[in-house]
Structures are given as structure tokens and as C-alpha cells.
Amino acid sequence: MAGETSRPAADATTDPELACPISPVVDIVFSRWTSPILWSLHAFGRQRFVELERRIEKITPKVLTQRLRQLERDGLVVRTYHPEVPPRVEYEISELGRTLSPSSPRSPSGPPPTSITSNGHGGTTTRRGRPAAE
Secondary structure, rough: OOOOOOOOOOOOOOOHHHHOOOOOHHHOOOOOHHHHHHHHHHOOOOHHHHHHHHHHHHOOOOHHHHHHHHHHHHHEEEEEEEEOOOOEEEEEOOHHOOOOOOOOOOOOOOOOOOOOOOOOHHHHHHHHOOOOOO
16 A cells, blocks of 8 residues: 555564563553452452442442453452352452562551542552551
């Protein structure tokens, strides 16, 4: 086709994403909702979808579903399906997911926050607007 220029094939010297081997990890860990989801699973243990949805304010069911699927696919979350009536699905943080948290989990002073929200800047806050312990 006239007027088109051919581009050389991307390689590690020309494409920053190929040059940086930790780029996929950074994309997962620094995604907006990853921290609140992993924090909630780490702090409160195994939870059903509706429990996570209640604890993480402002996340839509669609986004929570997408993030849980990706975290499961990446090995950070374990999904357990219980074939009963009605069906029950639970999520928990995997051993790999635990490696992203501090080596000794902090015990919160007082009752744990009842809900967690993303503050839009990569951090999380409790319902009262204070930074959430991670």
C-alpha cells in the first residue's frame, strides 16, 4: 500500500515492555483494585464474593469479578467451588499472594476496618478515610 512505512519488528532493544521482565508483575500488583482485594483476603481470610464486595466499597461487581479472575489466573488467589445447592464459591489468598504481604502481618489496633476503598492513587483507605494497614 502506498504511503505506509514498514516498522521493524519489536525486540528487547526497541520495546520497553519486552526489555523489562518485571513489567507484567508491576501491572498486576499496581492495578487499582489488587491491593484492596489482597489486603481483605489476607486480613479476613477465606471469603465469599458478596463479603469481598461489602468490604471493598465502590468496586462494582463486574470489576471485582474481573480482578478475582485475573488474580486467580496469576496464582495470587485461590477460588474454591463447593458443588452444593445453592452453589458456594470462596476466595482466599494463595501462598504466592502471601509473599506480597509483610513477613509478619500487623495486628490491627482495635477492630479491623469494616470496609476498604481504593483512594484512586494506588493506596487504600478505610471507611473513615484513614490509610488502611497493608
